[in-house]
Amino acid sequence: MSPKQRKIAIMGFRSVGKSSLTIQFVEGQFVDSYDPTIENTFTKTVKIRGQEYFLKLVDTAGQDEYSIFPQSYSMDIHGYVLVYSVTSAKSFEVVKVIYEKLLDMTGKVHVPIVLVGNKVDLHMERVISYEEGKKTADDMKAAFLEASAKQNQSVTDIFHTTIMQIEKADGTVQEKSGCMVS
Numbered sequence: 001m002s003p004k005q006r007k008i009a010i011m012g013f014r015s016v017g018k019s020s021l022t023i024q025f026v027e028g029q030f031v032d033s034y035d036p037t038i039e040n041t042f043t044k045t046v047k048i049r050g051q052e053y054f055l056k057l058v059d060t061a062g063q064d065e066y067s068i069f070p071q072s073y074s075m076d077i078h079g080y081v082l083v084y085s086v087t088s089a090k091s092f093e094v095v096k097v098i099y100e101k102l103l104d105m106t107g108k109v110h111v112p113i114v115l116v117g118n119k120v121d122l123h124m125e126r127v128i129s130y131e132e133g134k135k136t137a138d139d140m141k142a143a144f145l146e147a148s149a150k151q152n153q154s155v156t157d158i159f160h161t162t163i164m165q166i167e168k169a170d171g172t173v174q175e176k177s178g179c180m181v182s
């Protein structure tokens, strides 16, 4: 089977860890310093269930509720990772606004999305519970994961789940077979 090319955009409020999650996945390292992103594209090849995927990961600039949704992110993207920080109520609100804009821009009823609550290692600073995140993901018909880029928790899962969401939307994977990734 020839590799499938898939393009995934990572979106969310500023400083939620979009770059950190992407760099942890692609390079296997965590950088503690904060350097705001304009836009970066990373590539990585992964194999899931015997199928090779050539991934293009677009690490986008942080958005807020007033940002105009960039038109370029509504086309030519197969799936979305929407990130908030479990330590920031604002970032949780922003991710919902981004979701609404995303539906508006793509004009699709269903878009492959993985909602990610990042920075779960900051236990004392958590303000968004797992249940709140899960409920919002259900409302978005999205998959849901809590993660830590710092501790490399669930990071690989995020991207594998996104691929499975894309495949599901394509009808390649049956709904019932779930998101089991080997």
Ligand SMILES: Nc1nc2c(ncn2[C@@H]2O[C@H](COP(=O)(O)OP(=O)(O)OP(=O)(O)O)[C@@H](O)[C@H]2O)c(=O)[nH]1
Pocket: 012, 013, 014, 015, 016, 017, 018, 019, 020, 021, 031, 032, 033, 034, 035, 036, 037, 038, 060, 061, 062, 063, 118, 119, 120, 121, 122, 147, 148, 149, 150, 151
């Ligand atoms: N404790 C902790 N800190 C994190 C985690 N992920 C990211 N950070 C820190 O949060 C800050 C912002 O991380 P970035 O990855 O640059 O965030 P971003 O969403 O790409 O930011 P923008 O480019 O401004 O949109 C950095 O200081 C990171 O080190 C995490 O899982 N745990």
